[in-house]
Amino acid sequence: MRTPSIALSLFAFPLLLSTAVIAEDWTNWRGPGIDGTVDSGNYAVEWSDEENLAWSISLPSRSGSTPIVLGDRIFVSCTIDEKNGLLCLNRQGEILWQQTLGEAKAGKHKKASASNPSPVTDGELVFVYYKNGDFAALNLEGEVVWKKNLQAAYGEDTLWWDLGTSPVLTEDNVVIACMQSPPSPSYLAAFDKKTGEEVWKVDRELGAPEEAAQSYSTPVVTEFEGQEQIVVLGADFVTCHSAQNGEELWRVGTLNPEQERFFRSIASPVITNGIVIAPYARGATLTAIRMGGSGNVTESHVLWTKKDFSSDVPTPAAIDGKVFLCTDKGQVGCIDAESGEELWKVETPKHRLKFSSSPILAGNRLYLVREDAVTFVVDTDRKKIIATNELGDDEFIVSTPVFTDGQILIRTFDHLYCIGGSAKKVVKN
Structure with missing residues (x-):
């Protein structure tokens, strides 16, 4: 698994937050590296509701x-x-x-x-x-x-x-980003983990029009040049803040130059090799930003913007300078973070339902879950779909799969499924 010694570099890397947390844990929705990736391990490639299923359990409500x-x-x-x-x-x-x-x-x-x-x-x-x-x-x-x-x-x-938007952790605090329309304020706020007391709160009012002021994305906590920082995407801008006091360090925008009123954002940013990848414009743009600088760095730090391959809801996975993206309609590909070059692209079968779950890269296998809980497994070396897996009828899913200790957890609106693992359990209804 990823170790602290690997992460210590000149580039930004997700923070390892607690000695109580080990590499096999999945402590947030984007995994141990906060980037949608996990080392390959021994994860199942094929399964169904009758095969390679360790257990399932009904949940109290749809979520x-x-x-x-x-x-x-x-x-x-x-x-x-x-x-x-x-x-x-x-x-x-x-x-x-x-x-x-x-x-x-x-x-x-x-x-x-x-x-x-x-x-x-x-x-x-x-x-x-x-x-x-x-x-x-x-x-x-x-x-x-x-x-x-x-x-x-x-x-x-x-x-x-x-x-x-989900809460995120810094070394000392738990942080919430709130991006919404006036008159209620938009802000970034940090709270003491042990007491819940407010440590700092800063406004994030960026003048985005109407629904474009609203965001459902989750910030990313990272370390860059020895400083713990928080990167936030939403309301037509990417902003970077000091985790110590919330001060804005730099910003890029507007990502909405035509001032479209309805560019609310859902997909979150991801960071690899000191480059922030920001899906935006309801899946119409994908922007790469080199971290660093101060003030408005739009002219100096934007590496590229793609207008033909992005996502609205799924957050990309990224590692070692490569970005693995799934569009809402199931186009899947790999992009070089530095240049924006498309390295490969494949398509899942056309379907009336979309992809809301975010992709997870486990070694050289990319897992993509469609809203009907059908999971496609892409071999990133061979650049092809190698498995298509179904989980019963009438399932619906927007959550992201979890990979840990050789098991895959898939949470639909109604059930939690556990795929693989050495022990086979009685399926619970």
């Missing part, structure tokens, strides 16, 4: 967040008895405990729910965030350590649709 894994525990956020909830399961799919918080606020869109934001853990606490503004930390036994409501504190949600 779209990605599970996280810490040691022998799996954490899944969802609505429980009409309240914001968190389930803790063991690696055999048995529920160890469940906890509820405030009243759940139902989703508006068919792809959304009260708990689309994914949990995150530092190895000691699990942090959760919900559509109604509830924001909390729980210990590993399910006890609420602290809880607050950000909409009560800072202003009610003015998103047209449903909260999607």
